[in-house]
Amino acid sequence: MKPNGIPPALLEKYLSGACTEAEKEIVEAWYASLQGEPRYLDHLPDAEQNEIRQEAFGNIRRELNFGEEEPVQTSLWRALPWRLVTGIAASVAIVLGVYLAVNLRTIPQPDITAKTDTKTAPLPITVFENTGMQIVRHELPDGSVVTMHPNAVIEYRAGFANNKRFVAFSGEGFFDVKKDKTRPFNIKSGDMVIRVLGTSFNVKAVKNQKKFQVDVVTGSVQVTAQGESFDKQEVILKPQQQALFELDSKRLISKTLPTQAKKEIYEPLTIVFEETPLNKVIEQLEKRFNVSISLANPGLAKCGLTANFESQTFSNILEILCTSLEVTYTISDNNITINGEPCE
CATH class of the missing domain: 3.55.50.30 (Phage tail protein beta-alpha-beta fold)
Structure with a gap:
């Protein structure tokens, strides 16, 4: 059976860690089908062949640090021998294969897995777990601080990979995120992702409970829920607002918290x-x-x-x-x- 075509945009989405589980399976199955098919581009429609040429050429120019120099005319690209085009595409497939081989052995949070770079090895993963019976303060590479309850666990690339702020978190913790407009801070807890620039909020994502909870103290927070079995849901929270993600129904809701006589332990x-x-x-x-x-x-x-x-x-x-x-x-x-x- 000849391998089916795959949109270059989906490859780029896979390499950036933005694919759903279903999309990941499509890409990985496609890559597996390439083995023994060195001239797989010959089987694609002309329009898809041209799109892959343009995408591959752009990636190669960026890898060679051509930057914003004078653009190369597409006519020159079209004039290249098709055998050379096939060779370049095969090289792209090899690079993708290296990426798959490396990342399929890492932790299962694509958001905190760095892209493979031919010049720089992936940064090691830091895992910190509060194994005691007291609340502990843990400082992150960017100066942000998470105050973690017992049994809470946080994972991230040392120094934050690719200058991006991604962590995986489970348990309960209060995040005081250092403001950085150029680098949003992302927290992944199961199917829930929290995205902020600089603010303070409490996350409660205990695995054996039926709900994940986010409570905002200062600033604003974007909470997204997305998985294979349900459509993407998103809410924006302001201070004194709360998001609840129900694990059974896969429903994400938000509400404004009433003024209470007693404060929660994360409120100043x-x-x-x-x-x-x-x-x-x-x-x-x-x-x-x-x-x-x-x-x-x-x-x-x-x-x-x-x-x-x-x-x-x-x-x-x-x-x-x-x-x-x-x-x-x-x-x-x-x-x-x-x-x-x-x-x-």
Whole structure:
């Protein structure tokens, strides 16, 4: 059977990691069919042959760093011997084969897989997992920070591949993204992709739960859901808005959050303590935040805390509190247990 033609635009989409799973299968099946068919272009319609010539020639000019120099006339391209054209196209197929061989061995998030470059080897993948029972702060290569809950995992190319900011994330974490208009920041969680320039928001994408959730604190966020079994959906979120992606129904919805008496732990708050006993500090924090706090040792209740928290999230307040009183904590969802020795 002769190999079918494939649009050059689809090849470019594949190489940029923008294909759906179905489109990826088409490209990979096409490439597999080329083996043993060195003159496969002969089987394509004239219009497709010409399109591939133009696309291949443009790619070759860019690879040779011709840049924006005087354009080569298409008549010169047409005048080239067809055997040479076939050879060039076969070379393009070889390059694609190298790309497939490299990337099919990497992690299954195409958005964070760098293109193969003949001059530069792919950057290694960084994987960071919060294996402890406390919230931890992880800084990314561009200076953005993600505050990660226990069991949260983030993956990205070291230094961000191709100068693009792509991460894969699962679990719960608060992202404070450094603003960069030239490089949008993209987060992939399953079938959900979050795209921002510079803002702060909370992502909750725990694998065993039925919904993924995005809550915006500052700036704006674009949330997209797309997969093989459902059409693309997209919402734009502003502060105090939330997106919910239902994993069973594959439905993406957005809503504005009502003003609540208690804040979520990722929302900033200003609060002052002046030699306040820890049990009173806990009362205030439980009143202001949507949390439940207990003391493993009741003798901690009388420990005094003096601190001025200005526009601080709960996790920052908790870290400072524990450092000041020389205690530790564990967290499970919004339930916190403080551990330590009584104050003298």
